[in-house]
Amino acid sequence: MSINSFGHLFRVTTWGESHGPALGATVDGCPPNVPITPDMIQHWLEKRKPGQNKFTTQRREADEVRILSGTFEGVTTGTPIQLMIENTDQRSKDYGDIKEKFRPGHADITYFQKYGIRDYRGGGRSSARETASRVAAGGLAREAIKTIAPDVQITGYMVQMGPHQIDRAAFDWDQIEQNPFWVPDAKAAVDWAEYLDGLRKSGSSVGAIIEVTARNVPAGIGAPVYGKLDTDLAAAMMSINAVKGVEIGEGMSAAMLTGELNADEIFMGPNGPEYSSNHSGGILGGISTGQDIVVRFAVKPTSSILTTRKTITKSGEETEIITKGRHDPCVGIRAVPVGEAMMACVILDHLLLHRGQIGKNQGLIGSKK
Amino acid sequence: MSINSFGHLFRVTTWGESHGPALGATVDGCPPNVPITPDMIQHWLEKRKPGQNKFTTQRREADEVRILSGTFEGVTTGTPIQLMIENTDQRSKDYGDIKEKFRPGHADITYFQKYGIRDYRGGGRSSARETASRVAAGGLAREAIKTIAPDVQITGYMVQMGPHQIDRAAFDWDQIEQNPFWVPDAKAAVDWAEYLDGLRKSGSSVGAIIEVTARNVPAGIGAPVYGKLDTDLAAAMMSINAVKGVEIGEGMSAAMLTGELNADEIFMGPNGPEYSSNHSGGILGGISTGQDIVVRFAVKPTSSILTTRKTITKSGEETEIITKGRHDPCVGIRAVPVGEAMMACVILDHLLLHRGQIGKNQGLIGSKK
Amino acid sequence: MSINSFGHLFRVTTWGESHGPALGATVDGCPPNVPITPDMIQHWLEKRKPGQNKFTTQRREADEVRILSGTFEGVTTGTPIQLMIENTDQRSKDYGDIKEKFRPGHADITYFQKYGIRDYRGGGRSSARETASRVAAGGLAREAIKTIAPDVQITGYMVQMGPHQIDRAAFDWDQIEQNPFWVPDAKAAVDWAEYLDGLRKSGSSVGAIIEVTARNVPAGIGAPVYGKLDTDLAAAMMSINAVKGVEIGEGMSAAMLTGELNADEIFMGPNGPEYSSNHSGGILGGISTGQDIVVRFAVKPTSSILTTRKTITKSGEETEIITKGRHDPCVGIRAVPVGEAMMACVILDHLLLHRGQIGKNQGLIGSKK
């Protein structure tokens, strides 16, 4: 129930601020005997790391993860795993202007109102830097999933940037790793680069929609009614900085469908039920169907922009602010590996939860299975 | 952490199936000395009750709530409150056809795959009937909120049915109670009635979008990073049957905004900060700003329709199904009071959580307050 | 984390007061397909029921359990199980004298100080009547354990009443069911009857020590360091009304042992490790060894006695009180089935928790197994 934790059995608590000495994730409940090295986790952190191209903040962080506990001779021991990332780029001079002023669209005002603390060093706990801890935990979760459901594949990608959507007809899994936006549409990658470059030069920013798909998740994980798989995914994604909406399968568009269009018809395949479509996003009644689990979330544009905006100071005086410093014109880019990490943590957690309550699936359909 | 529970301090566990003897909510952590009578809760159950007009299922339930524990002489005692609703309409003959067949778009297949149980009596635990328990708990939460933050007002209403959206320019709070759809737009109410009547007669169904607004919530409630107010709201709404998407403030459209448009500018008012707009939906960094908290969720169309659909049986044979019986052409209508109830529970929970960790807000802005 | 709940995966929330309409247990996380009928649970409630002989309170309760949810066609469905017991004996006139006065040694004063409520009707939530809910949940847990670890046997018995201890040399499992004290020593049963009859006639009361043993629990359940099996057992037993001490294995006497005496030597048996002794009470490092799990707890004497005691009123005036009405001269007697129930719930919970995180034991010792 800890406010900085998530997960039922695979339980992740993140800690640390953007400008403190370090941040990390305390992971409890990981199965034992999962092969894990820092490299396996580092792989995913590299994907999220800022400063890799002109489209992400030029703030440079080594983002090097250390495993401080919970492993022995290259495998997990079943005890808590501490994943620590030291902050190496703690320059705070860029942020001096915001010491007294609140940034419109930023959490510094609500943090101050709640806690009475004005940590002006760059967002503190509300900084997107916190998501590095999630990516580290997600890297570990991926390895643990392999020991239980080895076919599971988790892939995130951007499907919309500002007003520009991908062309679903041109969807190509192989394109995702080929461009800085993790976009599965080669033409969009080119167009978006031009679009974002313009925004970047003007000191503006824009939002995005990220989709994360988990393939080959076994049917039967999830649980009614507050431990639903989609409930936990919604919470996981909404907890990411700057996220304002979450969709499963058809998402908000489900409102526009009739019952005939929405209901995925069921057929019998060689390995169990198959479906004519996947409006459900792989989840019915909070439990996985065996189809692809499909989640989307919208990330708002960063509030750090070079346009003057009206605001107030800590003492209540009206003023204006320009947020200089290092910015992400589209923070949604770096949210892709974060969304994947959250998906991995939730899937692993539900695999364990299912095994705990049920052991293995009780209901087999048909003799073909 | 219980899978059928939600809330940190105000903790609700719902139990019961559509066709068992009873269902209800076990509520733990309610403050003491909250005046409460069954009538206060019944008021909200009446709002949700089916069979009140031709647009909701004709299944008739008394939905009478009993308070079995946790009160004494008309006030809460601080101990667990058991809210029980007996099922009076347990006719199950209507559902005989589905004993062996799975309904496309329904959770009966995943429940069977997980648990090995085929409770063919009408949805069992996955039935929307479970939401009566939530409405009961929400009614209690509303009374408890009054003792802590008496100005809070929670109102739900429908903003989209199928392809038809409300006209925001015609938004009128007073219209909400005047029509069977809880729609704040008089003209839409008339148009939608005609539209839905057509769907009902053809045995079809359609989805909807519900918006729930909480006004006068104090600034400072909520908590990083997994106990965020928006995280808990997303989970609360996504846990409702048939919900496929959740939005806070600008929601999925945040993807289309630039930083300039998205950031609500801040001014100093007589009672604290005021904002030029509310793209944030009243939440920044997971903490309330003091503006209206605005949540939307999409409800998919019910899978019980009169059109033949392809499906399989428990033993894996391919077949077809028509779901006869009593249906809701738009289950979204009855989701309005459910969304309100979830909002009430989450707001109360965060008021208590805030008081527990912080006592009262630590950071006051300006001398005017 | 709910304050009226316990258990990680098998999660029990009890609700209800001694003089309200009903009380019960909301049980979440039970495995599906566990055969269960009300009779199976009633069996254990009968054991706890008051008024069965002159040594327990003459307050009469039918203590009839109803299963309101979570089962279908005689088996559990995996969804929440509501176990309700209606209060039939709600006479409150006996308690009139205590409406304004606090009873020394009773929780009515602290409940009033905390909640501001004086539920004078007989203890309210602090009444031992609450333990009926635990016994019901324990009955269910026993059936679920049978489906996972069928050889487990859980037995409680009294080992001390007032100053009188059993003779361990005369320990006889078969005696336990043969006397009203559940004492495994035939001679003690006779002696204690005489002793307690004297106390009863004089309107006094006395404490007791109950021991609960779980045999044939598999090695490997439990978890460091706050989910230890002994941690959860200590909490489970200490949460029972009137309990003031809990011991595992050697218990408080472990203080007097040297390392040589305390360490149970290990040998290799046909089915795995065997031990020369069981000072550990079947638990090392919070994890079961496969030996008998042995827990003891001390129950204080009831505060309801016929001797005048000094006390104060709600308004702070000094006065005296005699608690007339129906009493248990030794509430420890009825604590025996309660202790068994808590042991059953904890064992089942840890079987599920272990299966969730680990699947099955990872480390087999020796080729003989």
Added chain:
Amino acid sequence: MSINSFGHLFRVTTWGESHGPALGATVDGCPPNVPITPDMIQHWLEKRKPGQNKFTTQRREADEVRILSGTFEGVTTGTPIQLMIENTDQRSKDYGDIKEKFRPGHADITYFQKYGIRDYRGGGRSSARETASRVAAGGLAREAIKTIAPDVQITGYMVQMGPHQIDRAAFDWDQIEQNPFWVPDAKAAVDWAEYLDGLRKSGSSVGAIIEVTARNVPAGIGAPVYGKLDTDLAAAMMSINAVKGVEIGEGMSAAMLTGELNADEIFMGPNGPEYSSNHSGGILGGISTGQDIVVRFAVKPTSSILTTRKTITKSGEETEIITKGRHDPCVGIRAVPVGEAMMACVILDHLLLHRGQIGKNQGLIGSKK
């Protein structure tokens, strides 16, 4: 629900092993604006640190705590606080003999059976070294308590070592800091030194009983029935390594009392209720009375002794073992600051939990208050 965490609102997760790079405590839910520096925490770690005299293990650890997150300019921010202690003394050669053999009375066998991992480097997660993390968290809790209930005083001391008990008539608070055993009886301190020196020289070890008293805790904290103050204290103390029994107030001896002797009579004092005695240990019905809260726990002797004991190897062969290396003849000595730390964490947690649900006490007794 995390298995390595405790606390409802002030939530502590410990991580790390005796021979890994570091260990620590992740603390969530601490109130903001609590003044805290590493020195304030270090003070308590010094008290626990081994190697300070001949009666504790000669293993030397700097035990230097670093605060990696959750503070800014010398106060807590309300976000997670990471307390890290690096392991500096990682010599493992002393333990080589136990690589294949299990130590009787030690958790290495159950850890192996559960997890399939044999971390032979000195106890791993089951090492008493883990308690350093608790002491660090407790140091923080003490400072947070000061901001809410400044008069609370928490003191631990030893009341029994082996067969030797203190003389309660000679109890002197000022003696506690004057001897290496934290014993409040000057004569006992001298006698025990001689006794323990003999045990140390013979390579033996012995158990102990520690008592922890919290003075000036306000009446009204704690909650029925599984969040009782005594329930949480029992779990907190039982979770400490080597603890086999926990008592509140009269403890196991409550079994021997009659109702007349056990019930503390109540009088009216200038600041509220006063009691003739404190058999209850300051807790009635799980809620504090305002009297001293008194908890005792028994620590078994360490299993590391110089006498040959029979055991088995990982492969199931029978053999013998002598545990050479650095030992504590009485680990109970170092358990004193650990018990204090757990008391501090539980008291703080319940102060917050009470404030969350109740705000402040609702029931005032008498007009004098």
